[in-house]
Amino acid sequence: xxxxxxxxxxxxxxxxxxxxxxxxxxxxxxxxxxxxxxxxxxxxxxxxxxxxxxxxxxxxxxxxxxxxxxxxxxxxxxxxxxxxxx
Amino acid sequence: xxxxxxxxxxxxxxxxxxxxxxxxxxxxxxxxxxxxxxxxxxxxxxxxxxxxxxxxxxxxxxxxxxxxxxxxxxxxxxxxxxxxxxxxxxxxxxxxxxxxxxxxxxxxxxxxxxxxxxxxxxxxxxxxxxxxxxxxxxxxxxxxxxxxxxxxxxxxxxxxxxxxxxxxxxxxxxxxxxxxxxxxxxxxxxxxxxxxxxxxxxxxxxxxxxxxxxxxxxxxxxxxxxxxxxxxxxxxxxxxxxxxxxxxxxxxxxxxxxxxxxxxxxxxxxxxxxxxxxxxxxxxxxxxxxxxxxxxxxxxxxxxxxxxxxxxxxxxxxxxxxxxxxxxxxxxxxxxxxxxxxxxxxxxxxxxxxxxxxxxxxxxxxxxxxxxxxxxxxxxxxxxxxxxxxxxxxxxxxxxxxxxxxxxxxxxxxxxxxxxxxxxxxxxxxxxxxxxxxxxxxxxxxxxxxxxxxxxxxxxxxxxxxxxxxxxxxxxxxxxxxxxxxxxxxxxxxxxxxxxxxxxxxxxxxxxxxxxxxxxxxxxxxxxxxxxxxxxxxxxx
Numbered sequence: 038x039x040x041x042x043x044x045x046x047x048x049x050x051x052x053x054x055x056x057x058x059x060x061x062x063x064x065x066x067x068x069x070x071x072x073x074x075x076x077x078x079x080x081x082x083x084x085x086x087x088x089x090x091x092x093x094x095x096x097x098x099x100x101x102x103x104x105x106x107x108x109x110x111x112x113x114x115x116x117x118x119x120x121x122x123x
Numbered sequence: 124x125x126x127x128x129x130x131x132x133x134x135x136x137x138x139x140x141x142x143x144x145x146x147x148x149x150x151x152x153x154x155x156x157x158x159x160x161x162x163x164x165x166x167x168x169x170x171x172x173x174x175x176x177x178x179x180x181x182x183x184x185x186x187x188x189x190x191x192x193x194x195x196x197x198x199x200x201x202x203x204x205x206x207x208x209x210x211x212x213x214x215x216x217x218x219x220x221x222x223x224x225x226x227x228x229x230x231x232x233x234x235x236x237x238x239x240x241x242x243x244x245x246x247x248x249x250x251x252x253x254x255x256x257x258x259x260x261x262x263x264x265x266x267x268x269x270x271x272x273x274x275x276x277x278x279x280x281x282x283x284x285x286x287x288x289x290x291x292x293x294x295x296x297x298x299x300x301x302x303x304x305x306x307x308x309x310x311x312x313x314x315x316x317x318x319x320x321x322x323x324x325x326x327x328x329x330x331x332x333x334x335x336x337x338x339x340x341x342x343x344x345x346x347x348x349x350x351x352x353x354x355x356x357x358x359x360x361x362x363x364x365x366x367x368x369x370x371x372x373x374x375x376x377x378x379x380x381x382x383x384x385x386x387x388x389x390x391x392x393x394x395x396x397x398x399x400x401x402x403x404x405x406x407x408x409x410x411x412x413x414x415x416x417x418x419x420x421x422x423x424x425x426x427x428x429x430x431x432x433x434x435x436x437x438x439x440x441x442x443x444x445x446x447x448x449x450x451x452x453x454x455x456x457x458x459x460x461x462x463x464x465x466x467x468x469x470x471x472x473x474x475x476x477x478x479x480x481x482x483x484x485x486x487x488x489x490x491x492x493x494x495x496x497x498x499x500x501x502x503x504x505x506x507x508x509x510x511x512x513x514x515x516x517x518x519x520x521x522x523x524x525x526x527x528x529x530x531x532x533x534x535x536x537x538x539x540x541x542x543x544x545x546x547x548x549x550x551x552x553x554x555x556x557x558x559x560x561x562x563x564x565x566x567x568x569x570x571x572x573x574x575x576x577x578x579x580x581x582x583x584x585x586x587x588x589x590x591x592x593x594x595x596x597x598x599x600x601x602x603x604x605x606x607x608x609x610x611x612x613x614x615x616x617x618x619x620x621x622x623x624x625x626x627x628x629x630x631x632x633x634x635x636x637x638x639x640x641x642x643x644x645x646x647x648x649x650x651x652x653x654x655x656x657x658x659x660x661x662x663x664x
Binding site for chain 2: 055056058059060061073074076105108109112
């Protein structure tokens with residue numbers, strides 16, 4: 038099943054601001070990186086992220102077989118996200 | 124033969140027999156004699172239907188020892204005062220002497236040798252010290268303080284040696300073994316050579332030249348005692364310590380009912396291993412009850428009765444060959460059949476094939492039911508009998524002196540109420556010949572004295588105990604025969620098999636070596652124990 042793919046650009050206002058969503062998954066569990074929680078009123082919600090979206094690419098780095106820890110590391114450099122949305 | 128169970132005075136040096144310096148020739152002669160005897164001995168095989176040789180082809184050798192040949196290859200482990208001889212050539216020469224003089228002579232002879240050697244060993248240092256004073260007192264230098272200190276040391280070392288020899292060697296012997304105890308003989312020879320060489324040196328260098336240096340003589344005597352203590356240390360290591368570490372696992376099977384036990388033994392000679400196994404046998408194995416095997420014997424008899432045996436002789440074989448070779452394509456089978464064994468057993472009663480296991484099954488179920496019923500009746504009867512008596516307290520004893528009974532009378536009073544139930548139970552489980560009425564009453568008195576419950580009283584009748592529990596005359600076999608292919612003074616090896624035969628049954632012993640264990644180590648840092656959750660973690664970004 039392939040869901041439609043969207044590209045989202047997130048611009049942080051402050052450098053230590055969070056993006057406003059939580060991720061779960063990772064290659065060590067055998068699945069991709071998924072959005073599990075979206076904080077209300079956050080940047081992510083404004084951009085239209087929903088629970089269940091899978092993160093496909095971040096900053097042209099494909100999130101195909103990436104572990105959870107690596108996915109978290111990329112967070113600080115996020116400029117654009119490509120996700121496949123339900 | 125003397126069958127009284129007395130212990131011989133088998134002390135340290137008792138294994139030594141005359142001419143033990145011919146040790147090297149002994150093994151050669153033994154081989155020759157054994158081969159000769161195997162041809163001259165008749166072998167009596169036991170009459171069980173499938174007669175398989177237990178130890179392979181060489182089982183004929185030394186299988187049954189007959190009375191007139193007992194001196195030659197006798198391998199008899201006896202609990203009596205019999206000793207068989209250690210060297211076959213001496214046996215051959217002195218056989219009539221031995222038969223006429225009797226068996227006690229051998230025992231006393233070895234005891235006398237031991238005593239003589241002991242006296243020689245203990246008196247030698249004292250002689251070394253005293254002789255210069257007797258023979259050339261005027262030339263002798265006086266003994267200073269160092270010298271007198273050495274006197275004290277000699278005295279105490281001799282005392283220690285005396286106690287040590289008493290502790291190690293002067294113990295009542297447990298058994299009479301067939302061959303000489305090799306290590307003891309070697310040690311005796313070593314001690315004798317040692318003492319003799321010291322005497323030689325003393326005689327030549329000190330007595331002949333009449334040495335005046337008394338301190339040197341005293342030091343010489345001290346060195347003798349020191350060396351004797353070291354020989355005693357050697358004796359401890361060889362005789363006691365060496366076999367403590369377990370090296371072999373032996374499996375002991377009783378031939379009549381298949382009881383198996385496993386023991387761990389160290390490096391022992393076969394005769395000493397047999398002795399250790401027999402001591403374990405009396406403590407561990409349940410008593411041999413031949414009445415329990417009667418059912419299987421009757422089944423075997425019924426099987427034999429249903430068989431018909433055809434003797435295939437040459438005429439029949441020729442006819443069979445002609446018949447089979449006429450038909451085409453059967454040549455290979457025919458040849459095989461014809462060349463097979465000349466005695467063929469053909470089961471004739473094919474119809475009866477399937478019924479015997481049925482009978483066995485129902486018979487066993489029925490027996491089980493009967494035993495349980497009898498046991499229930501017995502338990503109830505005993506419990507009721509035990510309620511009839513009560514232990515009297517001290518104060519009550521003073522108040523009512525009439526009608527008090529001691530344990531024996533109390534046992535006799537309550538025994539009749541349980542006697543019949545007990546008798547029936549013992550008959551059902553085929554144990555009635557193990558327990559006499561006297562022994563039951565004694566046991567009952569014992570249980571009453573020690574405040575035991577009825578269940579505790581009954582336990583010794585419900586399960587068969589080890590052989591030692593039963594009365595002496597019934598069960599203790601005095602005469603055991605050790606049957607072995609290898610020499611009984613050779614050590615145990617992996618895969619060695621020997622038999623211990625007594626009148627009713629035999630114990631089959633097989634040996635396996637405990638494997639060499641190669642262990643390696645692996646170091647684990649305590650900080651290296653780290654864990655992760657298998658649940659997916661959630662991180663907020």
